[in-house]
Amino acid sequence: MYNFEFEKPDTIADAVAALGGEEAQALGGGQTLIPTMKQRLASPATLVSLTGISEMQGICTGDDGSLCIGGATTHGAVAAGAGVYPALADLASHIGDPAVRNRGTIGGSLANNDPSACYPAAALASGAVIKTNTREIAADDYFQGMFDTALNEGEIITEVRFPVPEAANYQKFVQPASRFALVGVFVAKYADGVRVAITGASEGGVFRWTEAEAALSANFAVSALDGLSLPGDGMIGDLHGSGDYRAHLCAVMTKRAVNAAG
Amino acid sequence: MAQVKMTVNGKAASGEVEGRTLLSSFLRDSLFLTGTHVGCDTSQCGACVVHVDGVAVKSCTMLAAEAEGAEVSTIEGQAAPDGTLNTIQQAFQDHHGLQCGFCTPGMVMTTAALLKDNPKPSEQEIREHLEGNICRCTGYHNIIKAILAASGQDVSALAAE
Numbered sequence: 001m002y003n004f005e006f007e008k009p010d011t012i013a014d015a016v017a018a019l020g021g022e023e024a025q026a027l028g029g030g031q032t033l034i035p036t037m038k039q040r041l042a043s044p045a046t047l048v049s050l051t052g053i054s055e056m057q058g059i060c061t062g063d064d065g066s067l068c069i070g071g072a073t074t075h076g077a078v079a080a081g082a083g084v085y086p087a088l089a090d091l092a093s094h095i096g097d098p099a100v101r102n103r104g105t106i107g108g109s110l111a112n113n114d115p116s117a118c119y120p121a122a123a124l125a126s127g128a129v130i131k132t133n134t135r136e137i138a139a140d141d142y143f144q145g146m147f148d149t150a151l152n153e154g155e156i157i158t159e160v161r162f163p164v165p166e167a168a169n170y171q172k173f174v175q176p177a178s179r180f181a182l183v184g185v186f187v188a189k190y191a192d193g194v195r196v197a198i199t200g201a202s203e204g205g206v207f208r209w210t211e212a213e214a215a216l217s218a219n220f221a222v223s224a225l226d227g228l229s230l231p232g233d234g235m236i237g238d239l240h241g242s243g244d245y246r247a248h249l250c251a252v253m254t255k256r257a258v259n260a261a262g
Numbered sequence: 263m264a265q266v267k268m269t270v271n272g273k274a275a276s277g278e279v280e281g282r283t284l285l286s287s288f289l290r291d292s293l294f295l296t297g298t299h300v301g302c303d304t305s306q307c308g309a310c311v312v313h314v315d316g317v318a319v320k321s322c323t324m325l326a327a328e329a330e331g332a333e334v335s336t337i338e339g340q341a342a343p344d345g346t347l348n349t350i351q352q353a354f355q356d357h358h359g360l361q362c363g364f365c366t367p368g369m370v371m372t373t374a375a376l377l378k379d380n381p382k383p384s385e386q387e388i389r390e391h392l393e394g395n396i397c398r399c400t401g402y403h404n405i406i407k408a409i410l411a412a413s414g415q416d417v418s419a420l421a422a423e
């Protein structure tokens with residue numbers, strides 16, 4: 001790892017100012033960025049830690065009943081504290097392993113937008129709002145392809161707001177070596193319809209399966225998915241599974257999620 | 263270079279670090295606490311697990327500077343000052359929960375974190391909690407046994423397998 005200057009501001013304003021410097025980068029829990037820097041795939045001149053900013057920590061319920069999670073809140077804290085949205089707490093409690101969950105943060109996960117990460121599926125299926133130091137971004141506009149998001153240079157995720165659904169479930173088919181999702185499906189049922197978001201599968205990163213959403217909005221039952229499938233084209237094919245295999249898993253995991261959501 | 267200060271196993275510790283100095287390097291190379299092992303250096307194996315402010319972290323994937331002001335505990339702080347092993351360490355010895363011992367510091371620290379939150383974990387809960395700790399020797403079976411024993415539970419059901 002190349003050396004860098006380390007800064008640990010106490011406020012969002014100071015972090016934004018520090019990130020304005022030449023080749024400065026935000027550091028969340030470091031569970032992705034530190035390994036990336038060890039491989040010299042990133043070599044910022046300054047790392048600005050977000051872990052000391054108390055206004056980016058913690059979980060609360062907003063005036064509209066939505067669940068608000070500070071951008072630097074760890075997966076472990078979400079697992080323990082997001083009880084009003086059990087499917088989300090459950091997702092957080094199965095990211096990586098306990099030590100990874102004690103450092104890794106929701107903001108880091110969403111900023112990184114790994115095509116196999118878990119939180120992007122929850123944010124997209126919930127129609128979450130990603131709040132940054134400058135604006136609010138709807139999840140539908142936020143995810144822009146593998147490792148690509150609507151964030152600008154130096155922009156930080158300060159909070160993520162999840163509308164709490166009537167019923168929801170996340171089903172993760174674990175890739176056992178990495179512990180990421182080989183395919184993960186998040187299903188969320190709201191008064192105005194059902195949303196289905198799939199991670200791990202597409203070369204375009206997390207996506208909504210709109211055909212399944214329409215069928216489930218009409219009838220929230222496993223049988224509503226009978227006959228629905230996704231094409232293997234555009235799906236990730238690697239040594240762990242072909243595109244066709246992942247496409248097949250998408251339908252299987254969606255059924256399991258609907259079944260478990262009840 | 264910058265100065266970091268933290269409490270390690272109850273004692274004040276400080277030293278000069280670069281931005282990139284990992285907590286694992288600081289513990290091993292500056293404080294000479296070489297019980298914290300570095301197996302993979304890629305956050306996969308868990309040999310480097312220590313506690314920072316009461317929670318388990320992989321010290322190879324945390325900067326030393328991030329531990330400024332923190333309470334850190336490592337494997338060196340587990341036994342009593344006269345060398346008497348703590349319950350978890352003794353159970354690992356009694357149940358042959360180690361062979362080469364390389365993974366053991368991480369296993370013991372991960373177990374200590376588990377038992378703090380969940381004093382009587384089931385076999386399944388133990389296996390899930392150890393997901394980030396890899397052992398190349400034991401086949402895990404005796405590690406699970408040791409943890410059941412350390413939490414005061416019956417190990418005879420496992421012993422037959």
Ligand SMILES: Cc1cc2nc3c(=O)[nH]c(=O)nc-3n(C[C@H](O)[C@H](O)[C@H](O)COP(=O)(O)OP(=O)(O)OC[C@H]3O[C@@H](n4cnc5c(N)ncnc54)[C@H](O)[C@@H]3O)c2cc1C
Pocket residue numbers: 025026027028029030031032033034050071072094095096097100103104105106107108109111112114116117118119155156157158178179180181304305306
């Ligand atoms: C062994 C292992 C297993 C894992 N398993 C899973 C898994 O099953 N599922 C899963 O989803 N993930 C998994 N992860 C990834 C983990 O969830 C990471 O914690 C997460 O992807 C990155 O979060 P971080 O806080 O560590 O971010 P960092 O590594 O600190 O940063 C990642 C990127 O986000 C940027 N960033 C960080 N915080 C912010 C912010 N608030 N605003 C804007 N940009 C920011 C950084 O600049 C960097 O580009 C695993 C990681 C490991 C090491």
Ligand code: FES
Pocket residue numbers: 299300301302303304305306307308309310311320321322323
């Ligand atoms: S050395 Fe830290 S996880 Fe392997």
Ligand code: FES
Pocket residue numbers: 359360361362363364365366396397398399400
């Ligand atoms: S005892 Fe050898 S690696 Fe676990």
